[in-house]
Amino acid sequence: MDHAATTYAAPEVVEAMLPYFSEKFGNPSSVYSIGQESKAAVDEARAKVAAAINAEPNEIYFTAGGSESDNWVLKGVAFANIRKGKHIITTAVEHHAILHAAEWLQSQGFEVTYLPVDQYGMVSPADVEKAIRPDTILISVMYANNEVGTIQPVAEIGAIARAHGIYFHTDAVQAVGHVPIDVKAEQIDMLSLSGHKFYGPKGVGALYIRRGVRIQNLIHGGAQESRHRAGTENVPGIVGLGAAIERAVAAMPDESVRLAAMRDHLITELLKLPASHLNGHPTRRLPNNVNITFEYIEGEGILLLLNMFGICASTGSACNSASLEPSHVLTAMGVPHEIAHGSVRLTLGERNTEEDVLYVLEKLPEIIQKLRSMSPLTPEELR
Amino acid sequence: MDHAATTYAAPEVVEAMLPYFSEKFGNPSSVYSIGQESKAAVDEARAKVAAAINAEPNEIYFTAGGSESDNWVLKGVAFANIRKGKHIITTAVEHHAILHAAEWLQSQGFEVTYLPVDQYGMVSPADVEKAIRPDTILISVMYANNEVGTIQPVAEIGAIARAHGIYFHTDAVQAVGHVPIDVKAEQIDMLSLSGHKFYGPKGVGALYIRRGVRIQNLIHGGAQESRHRAGTENVPGIVGLGAAIERAVAAMPDESVRLAAMRDHLITELLKLPASHLNGHPTRRLPNNVNITFEYIEGEGILLLLNMFGICASTGSACNSASLEPSHVLTAMGVPHEIAHGSVRLTLGERNTEEDVLYVLEKLPEIIQKLRSMSPLTPEELR
Amino acid sequence: MYSEKVMDHFMNPRNVGTIEDANGVGEEGNPSCGDIMKMYLKIENDIIVDAKFQTFGCGAAIASSSMATEMIKGKTLEEAWQLSNKAVAEALDGLPAIKMHCSVLAEETIHKAINDYLVKQGREPWGEPVSCSSCGHDCDTCGE
Numbered sequence: 020m021d022h023a024a025t026t027y028a029a030p031e032v033v034e035a036m037l038p039y040f041s042e043k044f045g046n047p048s049s050v051y052s053i054g055q056e057s058k059a060a061v062d063e064a065r066a067k068v069a070a071a072i073n074a075e076p077n078e079i080y081f082t083a084g085g086s087e088s089d090n091w092v093l094k095g096v097a098f099a100n101i102r103k104g105k106h107i108i109t110t111a112v113e114h115h116a117i118l119h120a121a122e123w124l125q126s127q128g129f130e131v132t133y134l135p136v137d138q139y140g141m142v143s144p145a146d147v148e149k150a151i152r153p154d155t156i157l158i159s160v161m162y163a164n165n166e167v168g169t170i171q172p173v174a175e176i177g178a179i180a181r182a183h184g185i186y187f188h189t190d191a192v193q194a195v196g197h198v199p200i201d202v203k204a205e206q207i208d209m210l211s212l213s214g215h216k217f218y219g220p221k222g223v224g225a226l227y228i229r230r231g232v233r234i235q236n237l238i239h240g241g242a243q244e245s246r247h248r249a250g251t252e253n254v255p256g257i258v259g260l261g262a263a264i265e266r267a268v269a270a271m272p273d274e275s276v277r278l279a280a281m282r283d284h285l286i287t288e289l290l291k292l293p294a295s296h297l298n299g300h301p302t303r304r305l306p307n308n309v310n311i312t313f314e315y316i317e318g319e320g321i322l323l324l325l326n327m328f329g330i331c332a333s334t335g336s337a338c339n340s341a342s343l344e345p346s347h348v349l350t351a352m353g354v355p356h357e358i359a360h361g362s363v364r365l366t367l368g369e370r371n372t373e374e375d376v377l378y379v380l381e382k383l384p385e386i387i388q389k390l391r392s393m394s395p396l397t398p399e400e401l402r
Numbered sequence: 403m404d405h406a407a408t409t410y411a412a413p414e415v416v417e418a419m420l421p422y423f424s425e426k427f428g429n430p431s432s433v434y435s436i437g438q439e440s441k442a443a444v445d446e447a448r449a450k451v452a453a454a455i456n457a458e459p460n461e462i463y464f465t466a467g468g469s470e471s472d473n474w475v476l477k478g479v480a481f482a483n484i485r486k487g488k489h490i491i492t493t494a495v496e497h498h499a500i501l502h503a504a505e506w507l508q509s510q511g512f513e514v515t516y517l518p519v520d521q522y523g524m525v526s527p528a529d530v531e532k533a534i535r536p537d538t539i540l541i542s543v544m545y546a547n548n549e550v551g552t553i554q555p556v557a558e559i560g561a562i563a564r565a566h567g568i569y570f571h572t573d574a575v576q577a578v579g580h581v582p583i584d585v586k587a588e589q590i591d592m593l594s595l596s597g598h599k600f601y602g603p604k605g606v607g608a609l610y611i612r613r614g615v616r617i618q619n620l621i622h623g624g625a626q627e628s629r630h631r632a633g634t635e636n637v638p639g640i641v642g643l644g645a646a647i648e649r650a651v652a653a654m655p656d657e658s659v660r661l662a663a664m665r666d667h668l669i670t671e672l673l674k675l676p677a678s679h680l681n682g683h684p685t686r687r688l689p690n691n692v693n694i695t696f697e698y699i700e701g702e703g704i705l706l707l708l709n710m711f712g713i714c715a716s717t718g719s720a721c722n723s724a725s726l727e728p729s730h731v732l733t734a735m736g737v738p739h740e741i742a743h744g745s746v747r748l749t750l751g752e753r754n755t756e757e758d759v760l761y762v763l764e765k766l767p768e769i770i771q772k773l774r775s776m777s778p779l780t781p782e783e784l785r
Numbered sequence: 786m787y788s789e790k791v792m793d794h795f796m797n798p799r800n801v802g803t804i805e806d807a808n809g810v811g812e813e814g815n816p817s818c819g820d821i822m823k824m825y826l827k828i829e830n831d832i833i834v835d836a837k838f839q840t841f842g843c844g845a846a847i848a849s850s851s852m853a854t855e856m857i858k859g860k861t862l863e864e865a866w867q868l869s870n871k872a873v874a875e876a877l878d879g880l881p882a883i884k885m886h887c888s889v890l891a892e893e894t895i896h897k898a899i900n901d902y903l904v905k906q907g908r909e910p911w912g913e914p915v916s917c918s919s920c921g922h923d924c925d926t927c928g929e
């Protein structure tokens with residue numbers, strides 16, 4: 020139950036990729052027959068990605084994943100619009116790909132405003148509007164948070180950005196394939212996505228760039244991706260991304276209802292445990308995200324014990340497990356450090372069933388109890 | 403016969419990758435069992451890449467390909483060493499990933515010296531030494547040229563760079579897996595490589611960074627790759643890269659002799675055609691590279707006709723086929739524009755046999771003859 | 786990432802709990818990651834006859850507490866004081882670099898508990914506890 024970290028690639032996705040490793044291995048940028056087969060496949064994938072978010076195919080650029088897309092936006096927009104200004108607005112709860120790229124830009128003389136969030140992890144559109152300055156060149160607010168699942172008021176922010184003539188980017192890595200997205204209706208100028216969050220391959224993603232946006236390249240070189248992203252195209256990966264996004268969007272109407280029911284079952288039952296709290300928004304959250312804090316204990320212990328029972332989970336984001344700092348997202352939501360340490364994220368996926376939910380509900384309370392009995396912080400009545 | 407542009411992934415390479423799409427899909431940065439399997443696989447691949455170039459495993463960072471590696475080096479070293487200076491030395495015959503990244507750095511206030519090459523495409527180590535200034539922070543010279551196959555005097559340049567305390571990078575995308583490389587003996591500080599040039603997957607590459615080199619990240623974000631390259635690891639791709647490089651290095655002693663014999667057969671016979679010239683160095687060249695100019699005709703015509711007979715070739719580099727300018731490499735070698743247009747590159751691969759060579763030697767002269775008979779430039783005696 | 790020994794001591798920790806009549810109690814917390822370790826010692830004639838712990842922390846912290854309490858039981862105060870975090874980590878068949886400070890925490894907690902005993906006895910404490918950086922890592926950069 021750690022589908023927000025990464026998913027397997029669906030069998031039909033791998034199936035779709037396979038021919039492009041071997042017989043159809045041509046270089047799509049080369050002008051002759053075998054290359055043309057690859058080119059057609061890449062174009063088809065591009066059309067699928069575009070359709071999934073209501074963009075035009077020529078507004079989709081393939082990348083090596085969410086992190087590259089995020090870095091591209093921040094650095095590419097920053098350097099391309101320096102004449103207008105050097106101010107960027109983002110939030111305190113972004114993924115590190117945004118936050119660390121923003122910090123790097125600060126080291127290069129750009130100014131970044133990190134908007135606060137409320138206790139549910141929500142950004143307020145009014146705060147966005149207030150932060151706008153004449154030299155603001157970019158607003159980047161994630162679509163849905165990877166840790167707590169909170170879905171941001173993207174359309175409202177898009178409207179504000181458009182009204183002020185400022186580019187609006189959203190990191191939709193956790194949202195694409197899980198909730199409906201319409202870049203036109205929501206007035207999104209740029210959007211990052213990554214294949215391995217919706218049963219596609221790892222190491223391939225995309226950046227949607229609305230036509231007309233001024234942005235520099237991140238990876239300079241060959242003329243691939245209409246001269247916007249150099250590097251021999253990862254044809255099998257791109258084909259897999261296309262197959263996966265088409266599949267995820269088709270499944271979404273039913274699957275999101277099914278997942279949300281399981282999510283709510285887990286949340287309701289787990290909150291019955293004493294000293295437990297839901298992290299993230301109670302209703303505006305990803306259909307697959309459960310994030311709960313259990314006071315007096317530490318998340319890694321919970322994860323290790325869950326793992327013993329064959330249940331994968333995460334505490335904070337998997338990307339952060341090499342760091343020992345408590346989650347910046349929970350901290351930004353005002354959760355105190357000691358409590359933030361006891362958070363567990365369960366993210367449901369297409370192969371999870373109600374049976375899995377019942378199994379977690381059987382094991383997790385025992386685990387909490389065991390760890391609480393060892394902790395010096397646990398009050399007597401909870402031992 | 404266009405193996406320098408891209409190769410298929412070898413069946414055993416794809417075989418090695420497959421489990422990592424599905425059952426072993428874990429996130430190597432996550433701490434628990436399924437992630438650990440992926441981590442072990444990534445570490446094994448890292449060791450294989452390191453062994454192939456005589457580096458240490460912790461000096462290998464996986465990327466999305468040669469272009470990313472090249473961009474990372476140029477921008478990462480530039481911004482990290484700005485206190486020492488803003489001068490970079492490279493050559494006029496680099497791949498566009500280096501050249502365009504260098505041009506971007508020029509737009510950011512860095513100074514770049516583009517060293518000339520001789521008629522064979524060789525850089526002179528003496529020129530490198532002369533170009534060094536007190537504020538030089540990086541020397542980047544490719545290992546072997548992708549168009550004309552010329553192998554640069556890398557060890558000599560490495561020694562000069564080391565003696566002056568300047569970082570030395572080599573774009574070895576065309577060389578790795580084809581000629582032996584030893585980063586320690588050749589005093590190379592950084593080296594770019596890309597999987598799809600030696601029967602590995604596309605969209606995955608690596609950058610070797612000698613321990614101690616000051617370099618900033620290109621893709622900021624999560625703590626992957628020891629905090630040096632963010633983004634969920636492309637585990638199947640990395641596993642494929644490891645399998646491919648091990649395989650290529652093992653095959654190299656025999657395969658390079660076999661290819662060089664075919665190469666020399668092609669060159670010898672094709673140079674017997676009137677008004678034809680070899681591009682690149684007669685002996686210091688990649689074992690698989692044949693690049694010949696046929697005067698009075700244009701490369702694309704040759705390619706189209708070769709393609710009719712099922713022979714893939716390239717004129718200039720495949721990466722450039724969207725551009726109409728004559729090859730910058732041939733231009734730098736002093737080949738006049740009209741003549742540069744008539745160049746054809748044939749690059750041999752492991753499935754090519756002497757039979758293929760004979761087939762080309764049967765078809766190509768006819769094609770040349772046919773096109774020359776149509777060209778207004780062809781002198782009477784060659785029609 | 787954890788050895789079988791670590792997992793064993795994490796899953797089946799030895800000496801969890803408190804000692805009612807402990808005469809040496811130490812508590813140490815690592816502010817950088819918010820973990821807290823508490824040890825209860827029963828000391829007779831400068832020999833540790835019993836040791837128990839409570840820990841709020843990761844798997845490595847719990848396993849280190851468990852192993853450290855095992856290792857000091859029956860030891861003299863001098864011997865227990867000499868127990869280094871490296872010895873604890875080695876007894877656990879090693880800890881990942883980023884988790885070494887959890888074993889430092891165990892060493893510090895033992896020192897605190899011994900000093901608590903000495904002070905209660907009216908004796909001089911034995912000096913400053915080791916600092917977090919003693920394992921050769923820096924808490925911020927242990928990931929390397």
Ligand SMILES: Cc1ncc(COP(=O)(O)O)c(C=O)c1O
Nearest residue numbers: 250251467468469497548575596
């Ligand atoms: C010398 C050289 N450098 C860099 C590259 C770029 O590699 P990739 O296409 O994997 O990004 C290539 C291949 O096209 C190359 O031949």
Ligand SMILES: Cc1ncc(COP(=O)(O)O)c(C=O)c1O
Nearest residue numbers: 084085086114165192213633634
């Ligand atoms: C919100 C968000 N943005 C960006 C990323 C980075 O994506 P990738 O790992 O594909 O580079 C992730 C995933 O870890 C994410 O959850």
Ligand code: FES
Nearest residue numbers: 818820842843846
């Ligand atoms: S207790 Fe925090 S990392 Fe071990």
Ligand code: FES
Nearest residue numbers: 886917920922924
């Ligand atoms: S991390 Fe603190 S001592 Fe090693």
